[in-house]
Amino acid sequence: MIDAPTPSGDAGGPSTLLDVSQLRTTFETARGPLTAVDSVSFSLDRGETLGVVGESGSGKTVLVRSIMGLLPGRGTTTTGSVALDGIELVGAPSEALRALWAERISMVFQDPMSSLNPVQRVGNQITETLRVHQRLGRRDARAKAVQLLAQVGIPSPAERARAYPVQLSGGMRQRVMIAIALACGPELLLADEPTTGLDVTIQAQILDLLEDLQSTRGMAMILVTHDLGVVATRTDRIMVMYAGRVVELAPTRRLFSDMRMPYTEALLNSTPRLDQASHTRLRAIEGRPPDLVDPDPGCAFAPRCDYATDQCRTQVPPLTADEHDAAHLFACWHPRGTPVRAVAPSRSGDG
């Protein structure tokens, strides 16, 4: 479907690793079904990094968990298709998924404080994975675990392997989580806001670490974040989500140079920038995310959009490619950078 240029320049052939099409996840709630992810389609090449951006509640986490097939069964329905190297994951039996998890597709969780088992030594939590999947003996698994801890930059890894999670700092724990996720050498890593709750300096370290490991292993990665700044320099493409839908999807450079969707623009305007004078007022996005149980008929962003028209409020804009650039997709009736600007109120141009 989308033919993004292969960043690693593979020797031709089908280099698509992950193909997601029309993915839709709904939860049963007391008020009725809540559609957390709707009509999401994209594909990912081997070795590629895709950034997924959106504010809280935009469906980022549900999306990666739907791709993994990790959502709780009851009351949750996932439809559409997720194909990992041609293997369909949606509706696959749990044994089939278990065989793929960790081996080919792996995940780093949001909160390193709660995603490690408090009563198990961290070394055991790594060897566990190795022993299940690679059938390593106790000793080999232990050696591999220490090696992995060293790879994720943990000093004196042999000693730290015997520590309990309580004894490690947040950054250390996230490094351990990464070591666990990478233990079996997956081809696709889903990193769900891997730096929330960490200091800014540690955030940069963790992201650099992920980037390093990814390039040395030639692994594809989906990096989920609410921070456009995080993905700006570390991704090949960026997918912007709003209310469970993809609203813009473009190669990173082109997204920043030529953003089309007003929501992307608003998201960027709400991020502090170095090239602005200090004390420049950040533009918060007015209003709040829409109700996903009982959505309004039109574009979900319309109530908060400066450029919304009646068409926006009644018809959902489809995700379409830019006429000049097939790799740049957006869902907007009045994309920025086109002559529709006449409709828009003039904005104060500071910055």
Next chain:
Amino acid sequence: MRSTTDSAIAQAVPAPRRRARRGFGPFYWICVGWLGVLALVTVFAGVLPLEDPTEIAANALPNASPSASHLLGTDDLGRDILSRVIHGAQVSLEIGIGATAIGIGIGGVLGMLAAYKRGRLDGWLSLLMYTGLAFPAIIAVIAILNFWGHAEAHLVVVLGLFSVPLIFRLVRAATLSSATKEYVTAARSQGATSARVLARDIFPNVAPTILTYTIFTLGGIIATEGALAFIGLSVLPPESSWGNMIAESSSVQPVNLWLMLVPTLALFFTLVALNYVGERLRQHFDGTEARS
């Protein structure tokens, strides 16, 4: 350079494995000591130089005060009180441990399963257990034992089954709180099977709760056994149990202080010790959890 950083970090992070045992306080260790002595004495009751607890010696003095030959005196039939109280402890502990094992075995396993699997299984089991909890247990136990006969094995089964609902509820709650934690999802995302997740990720987190309530349940069952023995629904005289010794002492005129005090205090100390140890352990585990 590297080693300096390493040692600095090594200093900053407390060495693993050093789990302090201090902080339980002397009373805790006194209680543990009492329970230890009790356990040893009951296990080795057969080889201790004790008189036969049921034998009425021809030359024995009834209601004798403590002396060198009878360390705690004799009862109204001239039997050695020390020997009878130790054999009584055997009965209490046998029934207590046996019934607790049944309670924890059934209630613990079902509680973990219900909380992990949820859905219909959880619904039906919870309904069943809450019905069980609503039952006035002691009255039901008395009724059942009256019909079924009150052999020791019957007491074990009945008391064990009646302790299942409470244990089920506690273990289910503890499992539920652990099973919804992110580390369980993380373990699943690494390809662990349900059995593995239950055994390696959930059980160690539920184990403290199970241990604590094992101790509380043991205390509760020993107390109930004492009450049943008091009204004659446990082992029958001439065999001794704490409850029937207390019952006997209340019918002896004039009052034999030693016959009354010894089994009462034994029961009292045992219950205090079990509850205190359980409570301290609970606090200890709560503390460890709070730190994580």
